Amino acid sequence: MFKLFKNFKKKDWFFILLAILFIAGQVGLELKMPEYMSTITQLVQTEGSEMGDILQNGAMMLLCAFGSLLSTIIAGWFVSNVGADFTYIVRKKIFDKVEKLGINEIKKFSTASLITRTTNDVTQVRMAITMGANMLIRAPITAVWAITKIANKSWQWSTATGVAVVIMLITIVTIMTVVIPRFKIIQKLTDKLNGVTRENLTGIRVVRAFNAEKYQEHKFDAANTEVADTTRFVDRVLSVMSPMMYLVMNGITLAIYFIGAFVISESIMSDKLIVFSDMVVFSNYATHVILSFLFLAMFFMIVPRAQVSAERINEVLDEEITVTDGDFDDETAEVGTVEFRNVSFKYPDAEEYLLKDISFRAEKGQTVAFIGSTGSGKSTLINLVPRFYDVTDGAVFVDGVNVKDYKQKALHQKLGYVPQKAVIFSGTVASNIGYGDNGKEKPSEKKIQTAAKVAQAKNFVEKLDKQYNSHIAQSGTNISGGQKQRLAIARAIARNPEIYIFDDSFSALDYKTDAALRKALKEYTKDATSLIVAQRIGTIMHADQILVLDKGRCVGRGTHKELLKNCEIYKEIALSQLTKEELNV
Amino acid sequence: MFNGGPGGRRGAPEKVKNFSKAIRRMLAEIKPFYALIALAIVMSILGSILSVIAPDKLAEITDEISAGLVLNREKISSVANELITDPTSSSEIDGITVSPEDKTVFLIKMQEIQSELDGVTEFSREDAKKIYKKVDELPESIRGLIEPKMNFEAIRNAATFMVFLYLSSAILEFLEGFVMARVTAGFARNLRNQISHKINRLPLKYFDRNQIGDTLSRVTNDVDSVSSSLDNSFGAIIGEGSLMLGSLVMMFITNWIMALVAVLTSLFGFIFVALILKHSQKYFTMRQVELGNINAHIEEVYSGIAVVKAYDGKEVSDKKFDKLNKKIRFANQRGQFMSGMMHPIMAFTGNLGYVAVCVTGALLTMNGVISFGIIVAFMTYVRLFSSPLSRIAQAVGGLQPAAAASERVFEFIDEEEMPNEHDITNRVDKESIRGDIVFDHVRFGYDDGKTIIKDFSADVKAGQKIAIVGPTGAGKTTMVNLLMKFYDIKDGDIRIDGISTKNMVRSDVHSLFTMVLQDTWMFSGTVRENIAYNHSNVSDSQIMKICDTVGLSHFIKTLPKGLKTDITDSESVSAGQKQLITIARGMVEDAPFLILDEATSNVDTRTEELVQRAMDKLMEGRTSFIIAHRLSTIKNADLILVMNEGNIIETGNHEQLMKKGGFYADLYNSQFAL
Helix, strand or coil, X not given: CHHHHHHCCHHHHHHHHHHHHHHHHHHHHHHHHHHHHHHHHXXXXXXXXXXXHHHHHHHHHHHHHHHHHHHHHHHHHHHHHHHHHHHHHHXXXXXXXXXXXXXXXXXXXXXXXXXXXXXXXXXXXXXXXXXXXXXXXXHHHHHHHHHHHHCCCCHHHHHHHHHHHHHHHHHHHHHHHXXXXXXXXXXXXXXXXHHHHHHHHHCHHHHHHCCCHHXXXXXXXXXXXXXXXXXXXXXXXXXXXXXHHHHHHHHHHHHHHHHHHHHHHHCCHHHHHHHHHHHHHHHHHHHHHHHHHHHHHHHHHHHHHHHHHHHHHHHHHHCCCCCCCCCECCCCCCCCCEEEEEEEECCCCCCCCCEEEEEEEECCCCEEEEECCCCCCHHHXXXXXXXXXXXCEEEEEECCEEHHHECHHHHHCCEEEECCCCCCCCEEHHHHHCCCCCCCCCCCHHHHHHHHHHCCCHHHHHHXXXXXXXXXXXXXXXXXXXXXXXXXXXXXXXXXXXXXXXXXXXXXXXXXXXXXXXXXXXXXXXXXXXXXECCCHHHHCCCCEEEEEECCEEEEEECHHHHHHHCHHHHHHHHHHCCHHHHCC | CCCCCCCCCCCCCCCCCCHHHHHHHHHHHCHHHHHHHHHHHHHHHHHHHHHHHHXXXXXXXXXXXXXXXXXXXXXXXXXHHHHHHCCCCCEEECCEEECHHHHHHHHXXXXXXXXXXXXXXXXXXXXXXXXXXXXXXXXXXXXXXXXXXXXXXXXXXXXXXXXXXXXXXXXXXHHHHHHHHHHHHHHHXXXXXXXXXXXXXXXXXXXXXXXXXXXXXXHHHHHHHHHHHHHHHHHHHHHHHHXXXXXXXXXXXXXXXXXXXXXXXXXXXXXXXXXXXXXXXXXXXXXXXXXXXXXXXXXXXXXXXXHHHHCCCHXXXXXXXXXXXXXXXXXXXXXXHHHHHHHHHHHHHHHHHHHHHHHHHHHXXXXXXXXXXXXXXXXXXXXXXXXXXXXXXXXXXXXXXXXXXXXXXXXXXXXXXXXXXXXXXXXXXXXXXXXXXXXXXXXXXXXXXXXXXXXXXXXXXXXXXXXXXCCCCCCHHHHHHHHCCCCCCCEEEEEECCEEHHHCCXXXXXXHEXXXXXXXXXXXXXXXXXXXXXXXXXXXXXXXXXXXXXXXHHHHHHCCCHHHCECCXXXXXXXXXXXXXXXXXXXXXXXXXXXXXXXXXXXXXXXXXXXXXXXXXXXXCCEEEEECCXXXXXXXXXXXXXXXXXXXXXXXXXXXXXXXXXXXXXXXXXXXXX
């Protein structure tokens, strides 16, 4: 966790220093008060005290109390700023880092985990810092200060306080060792409960169709009972805590007074009064000592959780960026060409190659298609073009330049990429189509409309109540899957790229839309090169060149007709989708 | 159409609509636990009474100790008188022998004191100290006579009684927690079960309109927050409330002037805390909202990272992130600062109360109205009175979101259920059904105003195959909804073997259909449980026979525990195998009608062939409704229903429809077009 503190700026360290000073001041004032209390006690006790003295001491005490209040508030201001700054800086750093990571590293962490790391984990550490700053700074100062004040007063009282501290610590540690592992169990059980509910909800039609309502309810009830039993147990163990703490605090006061009675009766007359006021003060300080140990114990309860979060954050921040920028951003000799030269790819730690020895060249305006079963590597292949991954062996050239030599921005400006699963951002239809930065000016309204028209999105967009300015919810939950896909394609068109990359982008469309879209696209982008990954033969049968992939190797290359004749795997795929007559074989 | 639900309520806390109504409802739902809660309340009140008596006893001890601090002048003068009567011989007073030498020393010291205090009418503190110094110089025997003595018997008794008090109040508090744990856990369990039962009594319409995440969060988050508030807020209000009330009563019994002083100063602090609470609430809400916003943005960027990279969207997303991050920084800082102020203010109030009590107490003691012990007792009363105040304030603050959560839970529980079917008495036996189905002028629409199926009639004979085709989003699920009676038709009739489905209970209609949908719905459990879903009387050999038929048996043999392998644990189940398992499940169900979604997505070609063969097996001998994706199925279907925009726009077989040259012909030909 301390590694993360390096992210604090000078200002934050200054704030922390100030916070420590103010907290120390506050503790000092806080501990000064019992002295005034004791004076007041003495004054009240002794015959012949002046009311004026009492008032004066009372006023001093109140002054201390007010000073302590002000110091706490000021320290709180600094601490809250440090905490907020920490979240601000670290969250920004993680976000920035994730954006720079390669797809490979992101997959390694998993998107969901990266999201938790950027949000929850940062919050966890912040809470530990703000709470910790209070506890970790205040408690030791208080404890040490209070102990020095009372250390030499009476060994009997000190022993009693020591015993109280030990009892309290044992109680806390025992309770926590019982409870903390069960917290984890409860979390797991809650996940299970969620799981059962989720499956009932997602499969609601199946549950009803199989008349399995009772079956699901029993399953839910079993999980529910388990959750209820465990929470009840944990709650019960936890309910020992508060009475025990009160018992210790009350007990120590009683013990000090009880012991005090004997100590006083044994001291000489002129000491009695002093011992008595010492007793009142001691019982006060003893409470401070016990409380500060309580806070310390609590702090060490929070630390492990925050530590886990901090480690998870550091893992992200320390991850090496494997895809680094080149420095080429000049004009290229060729335009719209993609070439793979003996490309092989495997994940850094994997043994098996996902792609082995792939070579092909796409000329300007050509369409190259890739087909093969799941896991054949076709998606991986085209992801090498925008450098989502880097090749293991061989090289990929765009416009005759190795993709590794490009500045990534310069490379990306040539490409229009459409993923398998449409990515839709919250915003408007127009902001989704005109998304990104292609080095030129933002696409005009007309350009956006043309792109939508080509992508077959015009019809549905214009039926929306605000047309191109219609609101799109996060992940596009307010439009259908096919509509999302069409917007994603329109986005690529609006970018005006030299090279289109369609990573299985047409599967979510029905045949009719698929065909219409490809026709419009062909007309609109006569000069653009297209790389298409597809599952349907119909989508690719008119491509200039088709590569058939199987287990990472290229097992066939040619046009539809050529492949039907001489590629067994291609023929197999084709026949599973269309009849012989339809294929005209 | 199923995406039209209200947007997710990401992070944003909802304001409670009707606070008192929500609380009343919550109280009504806790009814089964009233006895336990009453027990907890009684224990809590008893505990409070005990802890309120304790300071009084501590005051007793303090008074006893104080009695041993000051010299009693009358005692001294009486001792002096006795000693003076015979200064030369030793005498015995109160069992202590005083020697003549001791008497001499005593008389000398007394004279010294007298001379020093000559002319002083009132003792000052310094004077008192001087006297005590002299007293310490007296011989032991005399000191024993004149020094004040404590009543150790009384102290010991009081202390023993206090130990008893503290112990019993701790035990009572623990027992209260013990009982309340049962109440909260049981209450949460009841609520969850109610929701679980409710899920299966709601019409499908509800789930098509509401997001799953929304219902899920009611089951866990909302129930959790209701039950934990029951523990923290209700518990605190009861416990702390009785403590506060108890100390209030005790204070006024002990001394009303001091009580008034203590209450007024505590209220002063309380008002401050209430103000801060009210003000900081704003920042907490703001933080929740902003946290929701930034989480949404992060999720969006991370899950779409490939597009962000390929389109160089980093700058745009960074700009938005920075803006959101700044907002959250502000809310974080203010919220933290505000909530951090509560405790110091309460501590200050405590100190203020202390000083006020001490000053008033001193004033009253000096005038002889009260004893010092009462001041000590009040020091504790002030604490007992003021600390519950702040906790109650927090509890009331915590009740607000809990009420909002409970509103959401009860809103779900009170949702309108499917119409009950008590008046339908005749039951249908699936064994005796042949499998004819007639659609008689069916009209249907999801919303009352919009009819999407306008007038659909068809006569299907047992064993026939009906293909449903159309572009994505054409409303093919609507057919499933109507056949399965998931939704009720608006007009017309659907008759199975001549019996109107209106006169069948839903569970009977369901039992007549085998349904295999594109979503390969797997649930946690073993492979066997997934196949023999909801059928307890299926033998292993029957299941294996079915697995043979659909081509699953090889796969099952490769699993570590065969049929008993947990599906949740083994990620090795591919999409195709999942599809095969759903088909096997359909075979176990063995009903006269079949609804089948043919789509095979994300399946490699070889498995796809396997799946298709299994589907063909499943269709054998059943009246089948097939959401068709394969040309072979469509072409040899007895009837094709062509759907678009929710409506059935064409019906007929392949030849008829091709000849017609309409939408279907267009759709069919588009597969071969460029």
